[in-house]
Amino acid sequence: MKYLSFTLLLFMISTLAGAQKLTNERAQWFTDARFGMFIHWGVYSGAEGYWKGEKLRHGNNYAEWIMYRNRIDKEEYLTLLEKFDWDEIDPEQWVILAKKSGMKYVTITAKHHDGFGLWHSETGDFHLGNYTDRDIIKELSEACHKHGLKLGLYYSHWVDWEHEFGWDHSKELSSISADEYDKYWQEKVIPQVRELLTNYGEISMLWFDMWIHHSESIVTKEQLLQLKSLIRDLQPDCLVNSRLGLSIEEDPDIDFKTLGDNQLGSRKEEFPWQSPATVAHSWGFHRSDTEWKSTSTLIKSLINNVSLNGNLMLNIGPRANGEVPFEISQRMLEMGKWLEVNGESIYGAGAFDLDKDLHDWGRITFKNENNISKLYLHVYTWPLGKKIPLTGVTSTPSRIYLLADKQKSPLEFSHVGAFTEIQIPALAPDPYVSVIVLEYPGYPEITDNLVGKSITGGFSLTPLNAVSEMGEAIIVSESIFATVPLHVLIEDPANLQWKIYVDMPGTKNIDLSYSYQGEVNKGNLSIAKGNQRLTHNIQPTGKTIGEPNQNWVIDNFKSHRIGQVYFPEAGYYDIELVVSPGPQEEIKFQWIWIR
Numbered sequence: 001m002k003y004l005s006f007t008l009l010l011f012m013i014s015t016l017a018g019a020q021k022l023t024n025e026r027a028q029w030f031t032d033a034r035f036g037m038f039i040h041w042g043v044y045s046g047a048e049g050y051w052k053g054e055k056l057r058h059g060n061n062y063a064e065w066i067m068y069r070n071r072i073d074k075e076e077y078l079t080l081l082e083k084f085d086w087d088e089i090d091p092e093q094w095v096i097l098a099k100k101s102g103m104k105y106v107t108i109t110a111k112h113h114d115g116f117g118l119w120h121s122e123t124g125d126f127h128l129g130n131y132t133d134r135d136i137i138k139e140l141s142e143a144c145h146k147h148g149l150k151l152g153l154y155y156s157h158w159v160d161w162e163h164e165f166g167w168d169h170s171k172e173l174s175s176i177s178a179d180e181y182d183k184y185w186q187e188k189v190i191p192q193v194r195e196l197l198t199n200y201g202e203i204s205m206l207w208f209d210m211w212i213h214h215s216e217s218i219v220t221k222e223q224l225l226q227l228k229s230l231i232r233d234l235q236p237d238c239l240v241n242s243r244l245g246l247s248i249e250e251d252p253d254i255d256f257k258t259l260g261d262n263q264l265g266s267r268k269e270e271f272p273w274q275s276p277a278t279v280a281h282s283w284g285f286h287r288s289d290t291e292w293k294s295t296s297t298l299i300k301s302l303i304n305n306v307s308l309n310g311n312l313m314l315n316i317g318p319r320a321n322g323e324v325p326f327e328i329s330q331r332m333l334e335m336g337k338w339l340e341v342n343g344e345s346i347y348g349a350g351a352f353d354l355d356k357d358l359h360d361w362g363r364i365t366f367k368n369e370n371n372i373s374k375l376y377l378h379v380y381t382w383p384l385g386k387k388i389p390l391t392g393v394t395s396t397p398s399r400i401y402l403l404a405d406k407q408k409s410p411l412e413f414s415h416v417g418a419f420t421e422i423q424i425p426a427l428a429p430d431p432y433v434s435v436i437v438l439e440y441p442g443y444p445e446i447t448d449n450l451v452g453k454s455i456t457g458g459f460s461l462t463p464l465n466a467v468s469e470m471g472e473a474i475i476v477s478e479s480i481f482a483t484v485p486l487h488v489l490i491e492d493p494a495n496l497q498w499k500i501y502v503d504m505p506g507t508k509n510i511d512l513s514y515s516y517q518g519e520v521n522k523g524n525l526s527i528a529k530g531n532q533r534l535t536h537n538i539q540p541t542g543k544t545i546g547e548p549n550q551n552w553v554i555d556n557f558k559s560h561r562i563g564q565v566y567f568p569e570a571g572y573y574d575i576e577l578v579v580s581p582g583p584q585e586e587i588k589f590q591w592i593w594i595r
């Protein structure tokens with residue numbers, strides 16, 4: 001027999017919310033800063049993604065790769081410098097843009113993979129000193145100092161297309177020996193990093209770019225440790241990122257983890273981390289790059305990362321005359337305006353201990369200063385119902401207000417158990433993301449692992465917010481275009497459990513969505529609450545069509561009203577679903593909706 005049973009139980013737990021724990025002294029400024037600027041600018045900026053009429057040869061459109069992708073030889077590549085208008089180029093403008101955009105640090109490609117240094121190097125001849133009297137690193141360092149921003153330098157250590165023995169992926173075919181590579185390392189990398197850390201004042205970060213582990217590359221761990229100890233000797237406070245080639249897990253002396261390009265955080269981490277991101281796609285200026293992310297997407301990317309203890313470093317790819325593309329500067333300045341009002345919820349803020357997906361209205365960041373805790377609710381879509389539900393915090397807030405409201409006029413709210421409901425004005429104070437502040441004396445107590453109450457008033461119990469093990473049941477991700485939604489494939493008896501906090505007692509409808517492709521009305525589902533039990537005959541849900549005229553037939557998922565359950569009082573309830581399919585029969589469970 002096939003059935004689903006459903007039981008409700010009362011329970012209560014609570015834990016403490018905390019701050020980001022694995023930030024070393026050196027990186028404290030970094031986790032406070034949260035938002036920085038990346039600058040990809042170099043010889044490649046003169047090409048704008050094209051060489052001799054041909055577009056860059058790679059779908060990722062990384063314009064700074066043109067020398068390698070389009071197989072340009074070194075001498076010819078440097079003819080691109082003729083495009084540079086030195087009267088127009090003014091690195092201070094980049095720093096001013098960063099500052100107006102609310103960014104606290106700037107990281108420039110001192111040397112990218114092409115091997116060309118943007119400063120007057122004493123090492124080799126492939127650097128700006130041979131072509132102009134301008135030293136971009138010096139100018140940027142002075143501008144950062146003047147405007148109070150930290151300076152980071154990107155240095156491509158592993159890959160160098162210019163040096164005879166530097167790494168170039170084509171060497172997978174021609175190969176170089178370990179000794180030859182070490183010659184590059186000792187002749188170019190070590191002396192150049194020494195110059196950068198000696199001649200330009202305080203360098204707050206060295207940003208390396210090896211996106212694979214050193215064990216898979218020609219670089220040895222010894223070489224990386226040699227480089228790191230040089231940095232520690234010369235500027236002990238300079239941060240080093242994990243793309244040095246050593247993971248933060250393997251070497252806790254690495255200051256922060258760098259995620260993949262344009263990869264945002266997906267889980268809370270206690271160590272510092274950062275996403276490098278672009279406004280469109282390419283890092284260096286690419287003339288036909290047009291996939292501009294919206295300002296609101298970028299603001300949400302920043303909020304997402306901060307809510308998981310991470311940073312965002314957003315890139316500009318200036319043109320050969322130093323100009324920042326309008327589509328980029330416009331969005332950054334809009335972010336700056338948003339941060340002028342709402343920056344308190346970003347700078348010095350971090351993750352709160354509740355699950356990131358708990359609330360369907362947005363994301364939470366957290367701060368504790370002088371024993372006052374503040375929760376910042378970032379509301380992505382202002383609910384029409386004029387109420388924001390907050391699930392999981394058991395402490396009562398001392399006051400609630402809009403961050404945009406200088407008067408901090410109190411918002412009305414009610415609080416019961418693990419549920420706070422805030423009355424909000426009809427109109428959102430901010431067109432992008434509005435922030436509501438909840439203040440608590442001390443650290444607020446929480447109950448973790450609850451299903452959040454939706455802005456539409458119900459509870460959606462899904463495979464992802466279940467608290468229990470599901471035996472052999474397998475979570476199946478949504479398929480292409482999500483025509484088949486995420487579900488649990490249940491072939492053997494399985495048991496799912498959730499915890500909810502019911503703030504409004506009373507009778508609630510129970511809907512269940514599943515797909516069943518067996519024969520007509522064979523077996524049943526039953527749902528129990530204490531000694532009450534609801535039984536539901538399993539109904540075949542049939543098929544549906546994904547797109548017209550493509551013979552695209554998919555299993556249908558359908559919602560069934562299986563009855564009503566009475567919740568006698570406000571409180572915690574355990575919800576249990578037991579599924580026992582018959583032999584060779586499977587149920588694809590999607591969700592329970594309680595409202």
Ligand code: GLC
Nearest residue numbers: 062064065209211261276283
């Ligand atoms: C990749 C690319 C590079 C870019 C970097 C930014 O490593 O090779 O061109 O500088 O990502 O994160």
